[in-house]
Amino acid sequence: MGGDRSAAADHDRLSAALLVRAVGAGGGPAPGASTRAFLDEWVFGVVNSGFIVQGLALGALFALYAGDRWDHLWRGALRHLPYSPTAPALRVTAVAASLTALVPGTPHLLRATGSTSGLNTTRIAERTGDFYALEAVYGLFVVVAVAVAGALLLAFGRRSAMPLPVPPALAWGGSAATACWGGWLSLSAC
Template sequence: MFGVVYGGFIVQGLALGTLFALYARDRWGRLWQGRVWDLPRAVLGTRPQQAASVAAAVLAVLPAGAHLLWACGSTRGLNADRIADRTSDFYVVEAQSAGYLVLAVAAALTLAFRRGRALPVKVPLAAAWVAGAAAACWAGWQATASLVVAESAAERPTALMNLTYAGGMIVGVLVAGLVVRFLVAHPAAANRRTV
Protein backbone atom coordinates (compact mmCIF):
# COMPACT_ATOMS: atom_id res chain seq x y z
CA MET A 1 0.00 0.00 0.00
CA PHE A 2 2.82 2.40 0.92
CA GLY A 3 4.49 1.96 -2.48
CA VAL A 4 1.25 2.51 -4.37
CA VAL A 5 0.35 5.71 -2.51
CA TYR A 6 3.78 7.30 -2.57
CA GLY A 7 4.48 5.99 -6.06
CA GLY A 8 1.32 7.79 -7.18
CA PHE A 9 2.48 11.00 -5.50
CA ILE A 10 5.83 10.75 -7.26
CA VAL A 11 4.21 10.21 -10.66
CA GLN A 12 1.79 13.07 -10.01
CA GLY A 13 4.63 15.39 -8.96
CA LEU A 14 6.72 14.52 -12.01
CA ALA A 15 3.74 15.01 -14.33
CA LEU A 16 2.82 18.38 -12.81
CA GLY A 17 6.43 19.55 -12.87
CA THR A 18 6.82 18.55 -16.53
CA LEU A 19 3.54 20.19 -17.51
CA PHE A 20 4.48 23.40 -15.71
CA ALA A 21 7.92 23.47 -17.36
CA LEU A 22 6.31 23.09 -20.78
CA TYR A 23 3.75 25.80 -19.99
CA ALA A 24 6.45 28.16 -18.66
CA ARG A 25 8.56 27.63 -21.76
CA ASP A 26 5.63 28.49 -24.04
CA ARG A 27 4.44 31.39 -21.90
CA TRP A 28 7.71 33.02 -20.80
CA GLY A 29 10.44 31.31 -22.82
CA ARG A 30 11.30 34.44 -24.79
CA LEU A 31 11.88 36.34 -21.54
CA TRP A 32 14.79 34.27 -20.37
CA GLN A 33 16.76 34.26 -23.62
CA GLY A 34 20.20 35.83 -23.83
CA ARG A 35 22.88 36.66 -21.32
CA VAL A 36 22.54 38.48 -18.00
CA TRP A 37 24.59 41.48 -19.13
CA ASP A 38 22.62 41.93 -22.37
CA LEU A 39 19.31 42.62 -20.63
CA PRO A 40 18.04 46.20 -20.48
CA ARG A 41 18.69 48.06 -17.22
CA ALA A 42 14.93 48.49 -16.71
CA VAL A 43 14.64 44.70 -16.38
CA LEU A 44 17.68 44.05 -14.19
CA GLY A 45 19.84 46.29 -12.08
CA THR A 46 17.41 48.95 -10.82
CA ARG A 47 17.98 50.38 -7.35
CA PRO A 48 14.84 48.78 -5.83
CA GLN A 49 15.89 45.36 -7.17
CA GLN A 50 19.39 45.82 -5.80
CA ALA A 51 18.04 46.96 -2.43
CA ALA A 52 15.67 43.97 -2.25
CA SER A 53 18.45 41.52 -3.12
CA VAL A 54 20.81 43.04 -0.53
CA ALA A 55 18.01 42.93 2.07
CA ALA A 56 17.43 39.27 1.23
CA ALA A 57 21.16 38.58 1.61
CA VAL A 58 21.32 40.30 4.99
CA LEU A 59 18.16 38.60 6.24
CA ALA A 60 19.41 35.20 5.05
CA VAL A 61 22.43 35.24 7.35
CA LEU A 62 20.50 34.14 10.46
CA PRO A 63 18.36 31.36 8.96
CA ALA A 64 21.12 30.01 6.70
CA GLY A 65 23.58 30.07 9.59
CA ALA A 66 21.15 28.35 11.96
CA HIS A 67 20.30 25.65 9.41
CA LEU A 68 23.99 25.10 8.70
CA LEU A 69 24.80 24.79 12.41
CA TRP A 70 21.98 22.30 12.90
CA ALA A 71 23.10 20.34 9.82
CA CYS A 72 26.58 20.09 11.32
CA GLY A 73 25.24 18.67 14.59
CA SER A 74 24.82 21.71 16.83
CA THR A 75 21.88 21.69 19.20
CA ARG A 76 22.02 25.41 19.94
CA GLY A 77 18.56 26.94 19.66
CA LEU A 78 16.69 23.65 19.18
CA ASN A 79 13.96 22.52 21.54
CA ALA A 80 14.37 19.31 23.56
CA ASP A 81 11.91 17.39 21.40
CA ARG A 82 13.78 18.23 18.18
CA ILE A 83 17.14 17.36 19.76
CA ALA A 84 15.84 13.92 20.77
CA ASP A 85 14.32 13.21 17.34
CA ARG A 86 17.32 14.06 15.15
CA THR A 87 18.02 11.42 12.51
CA SER A 88 19.99 11.44 9.29
CA ASP A 89 16.90 12.91 7.59
CA PHE A 90 17.06 15.90 9.94
CA TYR A 91 20.65 16.67 8.94
CA VAL A 92 19.89 16.37 5.22
CA VAL A 93 16.84 18.66 5.47
CA GLU A 94 18.79 21.25 7.45
CA ALA A 95 21.63 21.21 4.90
CA GLN A 96 19.11 21.58 2.08
CA SER A 97 17.42 24.50 3.84
CA ALA A 98 20.74 26.31 4.19
CA GLY A 99 21.62 25.51 0.57
CA TYR A 100 18.31 26.82 -0.75
CA LEU A 101 18.74 30.10 1.09
CA VAL A 102 22.30 30.58 -0.14
CA LEU A 103 21.38 29.66 -3.73
CA ALA A 104 18.33 31.95 -3.72
CA VAL A 105 20.34 34.92 -2.46
CA ALA A 106 23.25 34.27 -4.84
CA ALA A 107 20.87 34.11 -7.81
CA ALA A 108 19.02 37.26 -6.71
CA LEU A 109 22.29 39.17 -6.34
CA THR A 110 23.45 37.91 -9.74
CA LEU A 111 20.27 39.17 -11.38
CA ALA A 112 19.99 42.47 -9.51
CA PHE A 113 23.63 43.48 -9.98
CA ARG A 114 23.91 41.94 -13.46
CA ARG A 115 26.95 39.81 -12.57
CA GLY A 116 28.12 36.87 -14.62
CA ARG A 117 28.19 38.67 -17.94
CA ALA A 118 28.31 35.51 -20.05
CA LEU A 119 25.86 33.59 -17.87
CA PRO A 120 22.58 32.69 -19.58
CA VAL A 121 19.64 34.49 -17.94
CA LYS A 122 17.77 31.24 -17.42
CA VAL A 123 20.41 29.91 -14.98
CA PRO A 124 20.11 32.54 -12.21
CA LEU A 125 16.42 33.03 -12.99
CA ALA A 126 15.62 29.32 -12.52
CA ALA A 127 17.86 29.13 -9.44
CA ALA A 128 16.14 32.15 -7.88
CA TRP A 129 12.68 30.80 -8.70
CA VAL A 130 13.23 27.25 -7.41
CA ALA A 131 15.46 28.03 -4.42
CA GLY A 132 13.39 31.05 -3.36
CA ALA A 133 10.16 29.08 -3.58
CA ALA A 134 11.66 26.14 -1.69
CA ALA A 135 12.96 28.43 1.06
CA ALA A 136 9.67 30.32 1.39
CA CYS A 137 7.43 27.25 1.31
CA TRP A 138 9.46 25.08 3.68
CA ALA A 139 10.01 27.90 6.17
CA GLY A 140 6.33 28.82 5.85
CA TRP A 141 5.32 25.26 6.64
CA GLN A 142 7.64 25.15 9.64
CA ALA A 143 6.37 28.51 10.89
CA THR A 144 2.76 27.37 10.53
CA ALA A 145 3.48 24.09 12.30
CA SER A 146 5.18 25.97 15.13
CA LEU A 147 1.91 27.81 15.84
CA VAL A 148 0.28 24.59 17.03
CA VAL A 149 -0.04 24.71 20.78
CA ALA A 150 2.36 22.20 22.27
CA GLU A 151 1.51 20.17 25.34
CA SER A 152 4.92 20.54 26.94
CA ALA A 153 7.73 23.08 26.91
CA ALA A 154 10.01 20.51 25.24
CA GLU A 155 7.79 20.56 22.14
CA ARG A 156 7.47 24.37 21.82
CA PRO A 157 9.78 25.98 19.25
CA THR A 158 12.50 28.19 20.65
CA ALA A 159 12.91 31.85 19.74
CA LEU A 160 15.80 30.96 17.42
CA MET A 161 13.68 28.36 15.64
CA ASN A 162 10.88 30.91 15.11
CA LEU A 163 13.33 33.56 13.86
CA THR A 164 14.88 31.02 11.51
CA TYR A 165 11.51 30.08 10.02
CA ALA A 166 10.38 33.71 9.70
CA GLY A 167 13.68 34.77 8.16
CA GLY A 168 13.62 31.96 5.62
CA MET A 169 10.07 32.84 4.64
CA ILE A 170 10.89 36.52 4.17
CA VAL A 171 14.01 35.77 2.11
CA GLY A 172 12.09 33.38 -0.13
CA VAL A 173 9.30 35.91 -0.69
CA LEU A 174 11.79 38.70 -1.50
CA VAL A 175 13.60 36.53 -4.04
CA ALA A 176 10.33 35.35 -5.60
CA GLY A 177 9.28 39.00 -5.85
CA LEU A 178 12.46 39.77 -7.79
CA VAL A 179 11.69 36.96 -10.22
CA VAL A 180 8.13 38.18 -10.72
CA ARG A 181 9.40 41.72 -11.24
CA PHE A 182 11.79 40.42 -13.88
CA LEU A 183 8.98 38.65 -15.73
CA VAL A 184 6.72 41.73 -15.61
CA ALA A 185 9.37 44.35 -16.46
CA HIS A 186 10.89 42.53 -19.43
CA PRO A 187 10.09 44.33 -22.72
CA ALA A 188 8.99 41.07 -24.35
CA ALA A 189 6.33 40.67 -21.62
CA ALA A 190 4.44 43.70 -22.96
CA ASN A 191 3.83 41.86 -26.24
CA ARG A 192 1.73 39.16 -24.55
CA ARG A 193 -0.36 40.16 -21.54
CA THR A 194 -3.11 37.59 -21.97
CA VAL A 195 -3.53 34.54 -19.79
Protein backbone atom coordinates in the same frame (compact mmCIF):
# COMPACT_ATOMS: atom_id res chain seq x y z
CA MET B 1 -0.86 19.68 20.40
CA GLY B 2 2.29 17.87 21.56
CA GLY B 3 1.34 14.81 19.51
CA ASP B 4 1.01 16.96 16.39
CA ARG B 5 4.55 18.28 16.85
CA SER B 6 5.86 14.77 17.33
CA ALA B 7 4.04 13.65 14.18
CA ALA B 8 5.44 16.60 12.24
CA ALA B 9 8.94 15.83 13.50
CA ASP B 10 8.56 12.18 12.43
CA HIS B 11 7.33 13.29 9.00
CA ASP B 12 10.23 15.74 8.61
CA ARG B 13 12.80 13.09 9.41
CA LEU B 14 11.26 10.46 7.18
CA SER B 15 10.87 12.82 4.22
CA ALA B 16 14.58 13.59 4.01
CA ALA B 17 15.39 10.03 5.01
CA LEU B 18 14.31 8.70 1.61
CA LEU B 19 17.30 10.22 -0.10
CA VAL B 20 19.73 9.70 2.78
CA ARG B 21 18.82 6.05 3.14
CA ALA B 22 19.00 5.52 -0.61
CA VAL B 23 22.72 6.23 -0.41
CA GLY B 24 23.08 4.23 2.82
CA ALA B 25 23.88 7.10 5.18
CA GLY B 26 20.71 7.35 7.28
CA GLY B 27 20.77 4.86 10.08
CA GLY B 28 18.21 3.96 12.67
CA PRO B 29 16.82 5.97 15.55
CA ALA B 30 19.21 7.74 17.88
CA PRO B 31 19.91 6.18 21.27
CA GLY B 32 17.03 6.96 23.65
CA ALA B 33 14.71 8.03 20.82
CA SER B 34 11.15 6.76 20.65
CA THR B 35 10.77 3.77 18.36
CA ARG B 36 7.02 4.27 17.93
CA ALA B 37 6.42 5.57 14.41
CA PHE B 38 3.62 7.95 13.44
CA LEU B 39 2.73 5.71 10.50
CA ASP B 40 4.32 2.62 9.02
CA GLU B 41 7.54 3.59 7.26
CA TRP B 42 6.38 2.31 3.87
CA VAL B 43 3.56 4.91 3.90
CA PHE B 44 6.05 7.77 3.90
CA GLY B 45 8.04 6.17 1.10
CA VAL B 46 4.99 5.72 -1.12
CA VAL B 47 3.34 9.06 -0.34
CA ASN B 48 6.50 11.17 -0.46
CA SER B 49 7.65 9.47 -3.67
CA GLY B 50 4.29 10.35 -5.18
CA PHE B 51 4.63 13.98 -4.08
CA ILE B 52 8.15 14.13 -5.50
CA VAL B 53 6.96 12.82 -8.87
CA GLN B 54 4.00 15.22 -8.81
CA GLY B 55 6.24 18.19 -7.96
CA LEU B 56 8.74 17.34 -10.70
CA ALA B 57 5.94 16.90 -13.22
CA LEU B 58 4.31 20.21 -12.30
CA GLY B 59 7.68 21.98 -12.47
CA ALA B 60 8.43 20.48 -15.89
CA LEU B 61 4.96 21.38 -17.17
CA PHE B 62 5.35 24.95 -15.91
CA ALA B 63 8.73 25.22 -17.61
CA LEU B 64 7.17 24.05 -20.89
CA TYR B 65 4.30 26.51 -20.47
CA ALA B 66 6.65 29.38 -19.65
CA GLY B 67 8.73 28.50 -22.71
CA ASP B 68 5.67 28.64 -24.96
CA ARG B 69 4.27 31.77 -23.38
CA TRP B 70 7.37 33.89 -22.71
CA ASP B 71 10.09 32.38 -24.90
CA HIS B 72 11.05 35.76 -26.33
CA LEU B 73 11.85 37.04 -22.81
CA TRP B 74 14.03 34.04 -21.86
CA ARG B 75 16.50 34.25 -24.74
CA GLY B 76 20.06 35.39 -24.33
CA ALA B 77 22.40 35.79 -21.42
CA LEU B 78 22.47 38.09 -18.42
CA ARG B 79 24.86 40.41 -20.24
CA HIS B 80 22.20 41.02 -22.91
CA LEU B 81 19.77 42.60 -20.45
CA PRO B 82 19.22 46.30 -21.12
CA TYR B 83 20.44 48.90 -18.65
CA SER B 84 17.79 49.96 -16.17
CA PRO B 85 17.73 53.40 -14.54
CA THR B 86 16.55 51.71 -11.34
CA ALA B 87 19.58 49.35 -11.24
CA PRO B 88 21.14 50.95 -8.12
CA ALA B 89 17.87 50.59 -6.19
CA LEU B 90 17.51 47.00 -7.40
CA ARG B 91 21.02 46.21 -6.20
CA VAL B 92 20.31 47.63 -2.74
CA THR B 93 17.10 45.59 -2.59
CA ALA B 94 18.93 42.43 -3.68
CA VAL B 95 21.57 42.85 -0.97
CA ALA B 96 18.87 43.55 1.66
CA ALA B 97 16.92 40.44 0.58
CA SER B 98 20.08 38.35 0.73
CA LEU B 99 20.88 39.56 4.23
CA THR B 100 17.30 38.87 5.28
CA ALA B 101 17.66 35.31 3.97
CA LEU B 102 20.46 34.77 6.46
CA VAL B 103 17.92 34.91 9.30
CA PRO B 104 16.22 31.56 8.52
CA GLY B 105 19.20 30.08 6.72
CA THR B 106 21.83 30.42 9.43
CA PRO B 107 20.15 28.23 12.09
CA HIS B 108 19.57 25.45 9.56
CA LEU B 109 23.16 25.49 8.37
CA LEU B 110 24.42 25.55 11.97
CA ARG B 111 22.22 22.58 12.89
CA ALA B 112 23.38 20.71 9.79
CA THR B 113 26.93 21.02 11.14
CA GLY B 114 26.05 19.84 14.67
CA SER B 115 24.86 22.91 16.59
CA THR B 116 22.10 22.33 19.16
CA SER B 117 20.97 25.94 19.51
CA GLY B 118 17.19 26.30 19.52
CA LEU B 119 16.53 22.57 19.93
CA ASN B 120 14.83 21.04 22.95
CA THR B 121 16.45 18.10 24.73
CA THR B 122 14.17 15.54 23.08
CA ARG B 123 15.03 16.79 19.60
CA ILE B 124 18.74 16.82 20.47
CA ALA B 125 18.53 13.18 21.56
CA GLU B 126 16.68 12.17 18.36
CA ARG B 127 19.21 13.59 15.88
CA THR B 128 20.36 11.12 13.23
CA GLY B 129 21.88 11.35 9.78
CA ASP B 130 18.38 12.08 8.50
CA PHE B 131 18.13 15.17 10.75
CA TYR B 132 21.42 16.56 9.47
CA ALA B 133 20.44 15.95 5.86
CA LEU B 134 17.11 17.70 6.34
CA GLU B 135 18.74 20.73 7.96
CA ALA B 136 21.30 20.93 5.14
CA VAL B 137 18.49 20.86 2.56
CA TYR B 138 16.67 23.69 4.38
CA GLY B 139 19.84 25.77 4.34
CA LEU B 140 20.47 24.96 0.69
CA PHE B 141 16.98 26.14 -0.29
CA VAL B 142 17.54 29.48 1.42
CA VAL B 143 20.95 29.99 -0.18
CA VAL B 144 19.69 29.05 -3.64
CA ALA B 145 16.51 31.07 -3.22
CA VAL B 146 17.82 34.51 -2.57
CA ALA B 147 21.41 35.00 -1.59
CA VAL B 148 23.33 33.47 -4.48
CA ALA B 149 21.31 32.42 -7.48
CA GLY B 150 18.35 34.73 -7.58
CA ALA B 151 18.66 38.28 -6.46
CA LEU B 152 22.42 38.75 -6.56
CA LEU B 153 22.94 37.17 -9.98
CA LEU B 154 20.22 39.30 -11.50
CA ALA B 155 21.42 42.45 -9.75
CA PHE B 156 25.17 42.08 -10.22
CA GLY B 157 25.64 39.53 -13.01
CA ARG B 158 25.18 41.92 -15.93
CA ARG B 159 28.50 40.91 -17.50
CA SER B 160 27.88 37.18 -17.11
CA ALA B 161 27.40 34.76 -20.01
CA MET B 162 24.98 32.74 -17.85
CA PRO B 163 21.74 31.94 -19.69
CA LEU B 164 18.96 34.31 -18.68
CA PRO B 165 16.51 31.66 -17.37
CA VAL B 166 18.92 30.20 -14.77
CA PRO B 167 18.81 32.88 -11.99
CA PRO B 168 15.01 33.33 -12.02
CA ALA B 169 14.47 29.56 -12.08
CA LEU B 170 16.77 29.03 -9.10
CA ALA B 171 15.21 31.94 -7.22
CA TRP B 172 11.70 30.68 -8.00
CA GLY B 173 12.36 27.09 -6.98
CA GLY B 174 14.37 27.88 -3.86
CA SER B 175 12.04 30.59 -2.56
CA ALA B 176 8.97 28.42 -3.19
CA ALA B 177 10.51 25.50 -1.30
CA THR B 178 11.57 27.76 1.57
CA ALA B 179 8.20 29.51 1.86
CA CYS B 180 6.07 26.38 1.47
CA TRP B 181 8.10 24.29 3.89
CA GLY B 182 8.19 27.12 6.45
CA GLY B 183 4.44 27.53 6.09
CA TRP B 184 3.87 23.82 6.57
CA LEU B 185 6.03 23.73 9.70
CA SER B 186 4.23 26.78 11.10
CA LEU B 187 0.83 25.17 10.54
CA SER B 188 1.86 21.78 11.87
CA ALA B 189 3.30 23.34 15.05
CA CYS B 190 -0.11 24.71 16.07
